[in-house]
Amino acid sequence: MKVYVDPERCQGHTLCAMIAPDVFTLDDVDGHSSARDGEVPADQEAKAADAVRSCPEQAISIIP
């Protein structure tokens, strides 16, 4: 699976990178999130799904 962070919705709450730091990366300047390139590693899928559920802005989607 892959994940996508909608830059129009993300407001930099940072919970996704706290939960799944190997899946999401935060911008140094404003803390907004983006997904790291490529497929989510199989052992990170559960954490990625937890990050999706935890996003206060509902900005993250899973691309199967």
Added chain:
Amino acid sequence: MSTQPFPDDDAERKRNRFHFDRHTPEYRERFEEITGEMLGKCPVAWSDTYGGHWVAAGHPEVFELARSAEYVSNDHDPNNERRGYRGISIPSPDIGFRGGFLEMDPPEQRHYRQALNPYLSPAAVNRWRPLVDDVVRASLNEKIESGQIDFVDDLANVVPAVLTLAMLGVPLANWDIYVEPVHASVYTSPNSPDMARIQQSRIAMRDDMFRQLAEIRANPRPGMINALAQAQILGATPADGELLGVISLIIGGGFDTTTALTSHALEWLSQHPAERERLSRERDTLLDPATEEFLRYYTPAPGDGRTISADCEIAGQQFKEGERLWLSWAMSNRDPEVFPNPNEIDLARTGNRHHSFGLGLHRCIGSNVARMVFKRMIVAVLDRMPDFACDPARAEHYDTIGIIQGMKHLPATFTPSRKIGDGLAETIARLQVVVDEERLAEPVTVRKGAAEIL
């Protein structure tokens, strides 16, 4: 969401009614009951209090409203230059100035945040961690040999204040000019005999802010005040009065909220020693979710006011331009549809989409500071005072939770131990040299590395 005009039928539009007064002691005492009633019957309701206003309590309703910036305004316009909106306080205060960018709409609001983001992003905030650890260590040193501490006065008031001033570019030693007026003016009733003294301390704080801004304008030194002094907002340099509102917002947001979160968490951990032991033992995995859970449950800033800026229908409710709205982060954080067993603290809770830092484009700009400082204080207490016991008879909560859900005092006892290193005054003097020499208060765009403290 739709913007079709709808008939002027107030009785029908306001059929969900709830007498909501968050400024009464009763609201604090019956919070869970009132919240349960609103969530169950009327997640958005019209209240007749404070001139009449909407109250949003439900999680999906608050979510949608807070993110509808095109219909919901934060603007405070005391001089009636635009539409006369009254900002984020309900009732609106008599003071005639805006409370920084939290009482502005884009694009002005965005210009301020863009100026300050490089000081407050996770990467920027993490640079301060060694300094925070040193201030925490020194604060605990002051009490560690006595076996007695007031977690509010001796720790949770001190560390956020020192760090916030350091990030602003204000001398660290000035923290005690700021801490009393910010903390006490939140919980002291206007009729209190203590109010005259607190007013004096507020004047002293305001004078110091003016002095710092003037000094930094004349001789720039790193920090958020410098960023504000140099900022171009809507293509111009803002007036000093406007900047003082912004500095006050950063100070108000940076001090008492983190103090409130820390004191409540420590009180709960004292009441639940097995959970405290578990948090300490499993801190590598548990401290992050536990922090979010304390944020959800105690919601230090319980909500924000707004003004409807255009007729609209949001979350199934019709609103009219000019109507006031209270977004309750605290009540939406107890919605059982989103949080199973919402009135229980579950340190390992997942899917914790709490609203404690607000939502949408006004998300608390200091959220990364709050989390970092909170975690460093909690961990240090767990390490150095692992058996602390708060005294329920002397713990003092704010009488009302309309503005901040905080604590005045939280005395505790613990097994005494030895000091580690120097005390608070010496530490602050030493750290001032580090802040100046390493230019720690530069934005992350200029300085990337963490503080180096020998």
